[in-house]
Amino acid sequence: MILNRKFLKFEIDLDFVLIAVTTSLRDYRICYLINKSLNFNFIKIPDLEVDISQAISPAIFSRYHYHWEASETDFYFIANKGPEGYLIPEMRKTDYFLMIKNYIDEDDLENLLSALNKIPEIVASVKIDPKKIKSRENLLF
Numbered sequence: 001m002i003l004n005r006k007f008l009k010f011e012i013d014l015d016f017v018l019i020a021v022t023t024s025l026r027d028y029r030i031c032y033l034i035n036k037s038l039n040f041n042f043i044k045i046p047d048l049e050v051d052i053s054q055a056i057s058p059a060i061f062s063r064y065h066y067h068w069e070a071s072e073t074d075f076y077f078i079a080n081k082g083p084e085g086y087l088i089p090e091m092r093k094t095d096y097f098l099m100i101k102n103y104i105d106e107d108d109l110e111n112l113l114s115a116l117n118k119i120p121e122i123v124a125s126v127k128i129d130p131k132k133i134k135s136r137e138n139l140l141f
Contacts, residue, residue, distance in 0.1 A: 017109060018130045018139070019098040020091060021116065022123040027062045027079050030096065030121065034077070038115050042066045042077055050138050052085055059084035071108075074101040078139075087138050091128075098125070099139065 023030050031042040042064040049058040064077040076099040080087045088094065098116075100109075109127070116125040130136050 015101070016130065016139075017100040017104060018128045018133075019100070019113065019116070019125055020094040020128050021096040021098055021125045022093060023095055023121055024123075025121050027064070027077070027096065031064050031077055033119055033121060034116070037119050038112070040066045040075065042075070048078060048087070048141060050087060052087070052089075052135075052138065057084075059087070061087050071104065072102055073104050075099070076101070088133055088135050090134055097128075097139070 021030070025033070028044070031044075034040055035042055043066065045063055045065045048061045048063045050061065052059045059082050061082045062079040066075040066077075067073075068075065076097075078087065078097045078099060080091065080094050080096060086092055088097070104112075113125060113127065116122055130139065133139075
C-alpha cells in the first residue's frame with residue numbers, strides 16, 4: 001500500500017525593515033540622541049523576552065518604541081546584547097537593531113539611515129535583510 005505524503009512548508013513572514021546600529025553608548029543614551037536628532041520620541045516599553053537557550057528563564061533585551069503618526073509606522077529600538085547572551089548571535093558586533101514595522105518609503109529610509117550615520121556617537125548603521133539572518137525568529141514579537 002502506497003501512501004501519499006504531503007509536506008507542509010512554513011515560511012516566516014518578515015514584514016519589517018531592519019537596521020543594525022553599532023555604538024558604545026547605553027540604550028537610553030543613544031535613544032535620547034536619536035530622539036534629539038530625528039525628532040523621534042522613543043519610549044521605553046517592557047523588555048523583549050526570548051528563549052535563546054535551554055535555560056530556565058528567557059533572555060531579556062531592552063526595547064524602545066516610537067509610533068510615527070504620519071504613516072502609521074512603528075519603530076522599535078532593541079538591544080542585541082543582554083545579560084544571558086545575544087538576541088542575534090551571528091551579529092555579535094551589532095549593539096542594537098532598529099526595526100521598522102508597517103510601511104516606510106525608500107526615500108524616508110535613506111534619509112533615516114543618513115541621519116543616523118550623522119550622529120557622531122553612532123559608529124555605523126546599515127540596513128540588513130532579515131531573511132539572511134539565521135536566528136530571525138528571535139525578532140518576531
